[in-house]
Amino acid sequence: MSRIDVRKTYKLFIGGAFPRSESGYSYQVHDTKGAFVANAALASRKDARDAVVAARKAFGGWSGKTAYNRAQILYRIAELMEDRRPQLVQALRQSEGLTAARAERALDDAIDRLVWYAGWADKLTQVIGNANPVAGPYFNLSTPEPTGVVAVLAPQESSLLGLVSAIAPVIVTGNTVVVISSFERPLPAVTFAEILATSDVPGGVVNILTGSAATIAPWLASHMDVNAIDLVGIAGDTELATSLEVAAADNLKRVRRAPAAEPDWSADPGLDAMTAFVETKTVWHPMGV
Amino acid sequence: MSTSPSAAPAQGQAWDFSDVTRSNDSLRRFLHGLPGVDQVGADSRAASLGTRSIKTTAKAYALDLAIRMVDLTTLEGQDTHGKVRALAAKAMRPDPADPTCPAAAAVCVYPDMVGVAKEVLGDSGVHVAAVATAFPSGRAALDIKLADTRDAVEAGADEIDMVIDRGAFLSGHYLQVFEEIVAVKEACVRPDGHSAHLKVIFETGELQTYDNVRRVSWLAMMAGGHFIKTSTGKVQPAATLPVTMIMLEAVRDFREATGQMVGVKPAGGIRTAKDAIKYLVVVNEVAGPDWLDPDWFRFGASTLLNELLMQRTKMTTGRYSGPDYFTVD
Numbered sequence: 001m002s003r004i005d006v007r008k009t010y011k012l013f014i015g016g017a018f019p020r021s022e023s024g025y026s027y028q029v030h031d032t033k034g035a036f037v038a039n040a041a042l043a044s045r046k047d048a049r050d051a052v053v054a055a056r057k058a059f060g061g062w063s064g065k066t067a068y069n070r071a072q073i074l075y076r077i078a079e080l081m082e083d084r085r086p087q088l089v090q091a092l093r094q095s096e097g098l099t100a101a102r103a104e105r106a107l108d109d110a111i112d113r114l115v116w117y118a119g120w121a122d123k124l125t126q127v128i129g130n131a132n133p134v135a136g137p138y139f140n141l142s143t144p145e146p147t148g149v150v151a152v153l154a155p156q157e158s159s160l161l162g163l164v165s166a167i168a169p170v171i172v173t174g175n176t177v178v179v180i181s182s183f184e185r186p187l188p189a190v191t192f193a194e195i196l197a198t199s200d201v202p203g204g205v206v207n208i209l210t211g212s213a214a215t216i217a218p219w220l221a222s223h224m225d226v227n228a229i230d231l232v233g234i235a236g237d238t239e240l241a242t243s244l245e246v247a248a249a250d251n252l253k254r255v256r257r258a259p260a261a262e263p264d265w266s267a268d269p270g271l272d273a274m275t276a277f278v279e280t281k282t283v284w285h286p287m288g289v
Numbered sequence: 290m291s292t293s294p295s296a297a298p299a300q301g302q303a304w305d306f307s308d309v310t311r312s313n314d315s316l317r318r319f320l321h322g323l324p325g326v327d328q329v330g331a332d333s334r335a336a337s338l339g340t341r342s343i344k345t346t347a348k349a350y351a352l353d354l355a356i357r358m359v360d361l362t363t364l365e366g367q368d369t370h371g372k373v374r375a376l377a378a379k380a381m382r383p384d385p386a387d388p389t390c391p392a393a394a395a396v397c398v399y400p401d402m403v404g405v406a407k408e409v410l411g412d413s414g415v416h417v418a419a420v421a422t423a424f425p426s427g428r429a430a431l432d433i434k435l436a437d438t439r440d441a442v443e444a445g446a447d448e449i450d451m452v453i454d455r456g457a458f459l460s461g462h463y464l465q466v467f468e469e470i471v472a473v474k475e476a477c478v479r480p481d482g483h484s485a486h487l488k489v490i491f492e493t494g495e496l497q498t499y500d501n502v503r504r505v506s507w508l509a510m511m512a513g514g515h516f517i518k519t520s521t522g523k524v525q526p527a528a529t530l531p532v533t534m535i536m537l538e539a540v541r542d543f544r545e546a547t548g549q550m551v552g553v554k555p556a557g558g559i560r561t562a563k564d565a566i567k568y569l570v571v572v573n574e575v576a577g578p579d580w581l582d583p584d585w586f587r588f589g590a591s592t593l594l595n596e597l598l599m600q601r602t603k604m605t606t607g608r609y610s611g612p613d614y615f616t617v618d
Contacts, residue, residue: 049609056611225611250608 009039010186012047012210013193015054016203021211022046029187032097040186043211045219048178051207052225055149055176058204063146063174067122073200074118074172080195081111087191088160095159095185109266110161117168117274124173124274132282139285144278146174147254148227151220153213155233159185161265163192166230169273171205178207178226180217180233186210214240221247228254228277235262306511313464316508320463323507326499326535335531338574339567348566352601353391355565355593356383357583360418360554362397362591363618364425364522372618373402377409379616384598386614387605393594394583395448399424400441407445418448418488422473425492425521427452431469438476441485448486449477452521453505455495463508470512488516488554493532494524502532506539516552522589527557530567537575550579556589562600565593591618 009026011018023044029037041047062070081088085107092103125143132140150170155162159182170177181189193208209216213234220226221244229248231241241258248255256276309319343351361380363372377396384390395416396406406417419441423429429437438449451473457465470489477485489509493502509517517536520527533555540551553576559565565588572580580586595615602610 052609219609222608223611224609224614247608251611 007036007039010041010190010210012041012043012051013190013197013206013208014047014051014204015057015207016197018193018197019047019050022050027211029095029184031094037094038187040190040210043180043209043216045216047209047211048180048216048219049223051178051209052149052151052220052223054204054207055178056225058202059146059148059176061202062171062176062205065174067125067174070172070174071118071121074114074121074168077195077199077201078111078114078118080199081107081114081192084191084195088188091188091191092160095182095187096157106161110164113161113164113269114168116269117172120169120271120274121172124271124278127271128275128278128280134284137287139287140282141285142280142282144173144275145281147277147279148175149225150175150177150277151217151223151226151229152177152179153217153229153231153233154179154181154189155235155262155265156182156184157262158265160188160192162233162262163189165265165269165273166233167206169269170230170277171201173274173278175228175277176205176207178220179209180213180220181208181210182233183210183212217244218247221245221253222250224251226251226253228256230256230273230276231258232256232263233258235259310464310467310511313462316463316467317461320504320507323500323503326503328499331499331531331535335529335534335571338534338571339530341567341570343566343570349601349604351566351569352562352597352604354581354583355562355569355588356597356601357391357394358587359393359594359597360395360397360556360587360589361393361594362522362556362589364397364399364420368399368402370402370405373398373405374409375616376618377406377415379594379618380415381410381413383594384601384615387602390598390601394587397450397589400437400444400446403441403444403446416447417445418450419444419446420450420452420490420521422451422469424450424452424490425523427454428456431472434469435472435476438473442477442479446485448488448516449473450488450490450518452490452492453509455492458496458501458505458508463504466505467508467512470509470514474513486515487513488518488552489514490518490521490556492521492524493519493528494526499531499535502535503539506536507543510539510543510549510551514551516554516587518554518556518587518589520555520557520589522557525558528555528559528589530571533568534571534575537572537580540580541576550585552585552587553580554587554589559588559590559593560596561593562596565597 011020021041021043025042026039027042029040031037088107089103129143134140152166154166196206235258380393380396395418397418400419403419421438421441422434453466474487477487491505536553544550572586599610
């Protein structure tokens with residue numbers, strides 16, 4: 001007897017829980033050959049609003065953790081990705097049409113990227129912070145502080161390595177994030193959300209919305225309680241990127257601009273993705289007594 | 290859902306409660322003669338009213354109305370003069386960035402802060418409400434409660450929020466509760482003959498059943514309370530939609546029977562603009578549009594005001610607002 005297909009409908013990841021979209025809509029996800037794979041929730045602006053509330057709520061606790069602790073938590077995500085290797089490999093093969101070997105390699109890259117960023121948690125301050133020389137009996141220290149709630153438009157092509165390369169640098173410094181995943185290739189993001197839910201990442205630190213960036217991103221760009229937006233995921237869509245930059249100007253959001261084409265994610269990412277979403281805090285401190 | 294009490298006289302006829310309040314027994318007979326509340330029915334009706342969709346112009350109207358109904362409250366041991374002054378300023382101009390934003394109804398403080406609040410509010414039209422009678426527990430001798438009330442009235446309070454003696458109510462000493470409310474109401478009279486409005490707090494979270502909520506509502510209304518209020522905000526659960534609905538049914542029936550209108554004030558636990566709008570829907574559907582006025586319906590709240598302001602800003606600017614743009618308290 002043949003089994004009945006289990007046609008899965010995935011949900012969003014907001015505040016550590018998996019709610020359905022407020023809109024009630026979902027959309028079909030196909031593999032690269034056009035075959036049906038699963039349904040994904042189609043996030044609406046209200047889901048984005050809820051995600052921002054969750055991210056804001058989580059910000060105090062996450063940014064207050066020690067850098068060492070945040071590093072441990074990011075390492076833990078990498079460990080869990082190892083555990084879910086077959087599932088992620090399959091998701092990569094379906095969404096990106098990779099061979100088994102190439103999907104394994106892409107997953108290795110994603111895990112390595114996460115470990116690489118985890119290592120930066122307690123090192124970035126030493127590199128971009130400073131003890132400034134001043135002409136007086138003071139210490140003058142500049143240190144990077146997280147910007148706050150960051151909206152990230154995940155890359156459309158690279159559905160796992162690109163996703164990890166977009167999320168990890170934002171959260172490692174203590175920001176919380178609302179991510180809009182790749183529209184055509186949301187399933188690795190959904191699996192990543194399931195990994196986060198079972199890891200030590202506090203609920204609300206990473207919120208993942210599946211759906212259309214063109215529909216949701218304007219609400220995030222104009223949202224007065226979002227402190228920064230990463231537009232790298234809509235590389236090439238100049239018109240949308242420009243309109244989002246304009247909308248982001250109202251509350252002086254930090255904007256990481258969209259490049260002309262999707263970057264090569266396997267290249268050394270450098271520090272830019274981390275330094276884009278930190279603020280330099282400088283304190284004067286009396287010296288000696 | 291009509292709940293006219295069996296003992297109600299024909300409509301229009303003057304209602305004389307002296308028979309009912311003659312003794313504890315007669316009062317008990319009357320209160321226990323009120324029809325019981327179907328708990329499951331009340332819960333489901335409140336839940337179904339909560340599903341109404343209020344959008345666009347109706348939502349804008351509801352938000353402004355809700356802001357006008359807010360009793361901006363601070364009842365902490367750590368209250369300072371500075372905090373009360375800041376709160377009073379906020380009640381007058383909730384959104385300094387938008388002159389079209391209406392003022393709140395009142396500022397609700399402890400009696401010793403009434404003078405401070407009054408100084409800031411002056412004749413702005415925003416009232417000062419004071420919690421009295423050994424708030425929040427109500428566990429003090431009657432003369433202390435009355436002195437507490439007189440102090441607040443003398444300091445210039447426009448409204449007194451009293452707590453009932455829940456212990457006496459639960460042990461069936463209804464007449465004692467009744468007489469206490471009457472005595473506090475007398476203490477609300479100023480030397481010039483005008484009287485501070487009296488709100489009677491039930492602390493419904495401690496009353497156990499919906500039947501008790503209906504009974505205590507009638508008890509307070511018969512004793513002359515101008516407002517009936519759900520909770521102190523110090524006990525969980527505080528205000529809930531079904532409890533408020535039952536109190537609204539009571540004031541509706543009381544007006545049918547006596548022609549007198551009594552206000553309702555849910556307090557505590559109402560945090561989102563959406564919740565506030567649900568309450569307004571219930572007010573309109575249960576008591577009627579006459580109660581959709583700050584004179585007859587209030588929200589006892591502190592964080593709610595910012596949520597309402599954020600929603601209001603969202604409606605006027607078309608983009609989501611954030612807590613950074615409003616004062617913390």
